[in-house]
Amino acid sequence: MNARIIPPSTSSSRPTESELDILRVLWDRGASTVREVHETLYADDGAGYTTVLKLLQIMHGKGLVVRDEAQRAHVYRAAVSRQRTQKRFLADLVARVFDGSSSQLVLQALGEGPRASKAELRQIRELLDRIDTQAKRS
Amino acid sequence: MNARIIPPSTSSSRPTESELDILRVLWDRGASTVREVHETLYADDGAGYTTVLKLLQIMHGKGLVVRDEAQRAHVYRAAVSRQRTQKRFLADLVARVFDGSSSQLVLQALGEGPRASKAELRQIRELLDRIDTQAKRS
DNA sequence: CGTTGTCAACGAAAAGTTTCGTATGTTTTC
DNA sequence: GAAAACATACGAAACTTTTCGTTGACAACG
Known part of the structure; x- marks a missing residue:
């Protein structure tokens, strides 16, 4: 059918x-x-x-x-x-x-299980830096 | 209980x-x-x-x-x-x-839709700082 | 060989989720 | 008060997802 x-x-x-x-x-x-x-x-x-x-x-x-x-x-x-x-x-x-807010999600994810290692935290910071740079340049 | x-x-x-x-x-x-x-x-x-x-x-x-x-x-x-x-x-x-890795999730979430505002990014950095401080103190 | 084990393919049962028709009772309106 | 509007409750249909029994093919083993 x-x-x-x-x-x-x-x-x-x-x-x-x-x-x-x-x-x-x-x-x-x-x-x-x-x-x-x-x-x-x-x-x-x-x-x-x-x-x-x-x-x-x-x-x-x-x-x-x-x-x-x-x-x-x-x-x-x-x-x-x-x-x-x-x-x-x-x-x-x-x-x-998360009501469409991915940063809300990030905060929640980081806030909870502090299972992130130092290296991982550094990685996240680096990404943040990169985003900032990009934002400034555009 | x-x-x-x-x-x-x-x-x-x-x-x-x-x-x-x-x-x-x-x-x-x-x-x-x-x-x-x-x-x-x-x-x-x-x-x-x-x-x-x-x-x-x-x-x-x-x-x-x-x-x-x-x-x-x-x-x-x-x-x-x-x-x-x-x-x-x-x-x-x-x-x-995410294979149990919440930082993987954070990276992916930040990396994708760069819909995070400046204020939100700052909030995330602050949380990272707080985590660092906590880690050092314990 | 013929018996036993492994495989793909179905079909359909079982379980979980979503949707709605209908029954029934209570307000509200005229 | 009777009719219309609105409410809960329920049962069961309609879908979706998960599970498995059975069948037939083919290979491996003895």
Whole structure:
């Protein structure tokens, strides 16, 4: 019936929670078979093998992963970068709970778990400096 | 101390997307009736009145909102603060897509939309200073 | 061989979320 | 007071996401 216009498989949509779990594995391990993903995820998650398979198939349909079918056991690779996904989720979060203010988010993130190391703090300062310089020059 | 053992309806769980939409309205407007929430949300969202009502009832069950039933039209209030919710989502995001590194998130957030004003940047620097001082003193 | 193990592909159940129709009771209006 | 307007509550449909059972193919092993 409804031949679903374009949105479904076109570009990469926002990953669901489970999809994200799998993307994490692919980002960490690199290209992997279903079995490898399943075994990596099994420690925490109790999902069955076919669940992971199905998820990867769905993700393939959505364009979130690409796969190499050369071998019998297909090899999956993330089609969206971690950074791109971070950006997407970040933008979403800022819009949805930080009232559009990303600096609010930064303050909150820094204020909470003071888990930032010295090096990281320095990195952040450097970025701030760079932003200032840029602002002055324009 | 903490007598809350039962997770389901006891404490505030992570709000769903629609629930978040409603919480935003309550945070912005303060305590509101179903009708008020519905009208505020109607501009963008096409949800019907009873949909909003149902959502608020569910949220009430989950402890995300409290309500005053003194009047015929019950008045709902957010039971979780914006800040607390920000914290929760932030922690989730850091864990799920930033590999546990909140400074990674900060860098990404600052690096992207340079929508931070001068005042905000200064605020961020001040917080960094405070963190440094604290670190030295401990 | 034939038995056993591994794999992709479905389909569909199960679980979670969102939406609304309907019932029912209470105010407000004429 | 009867009609209209407005309120809560509920049940269940409509969607979405997650999970798994089953099937058929193929390879590895004995």
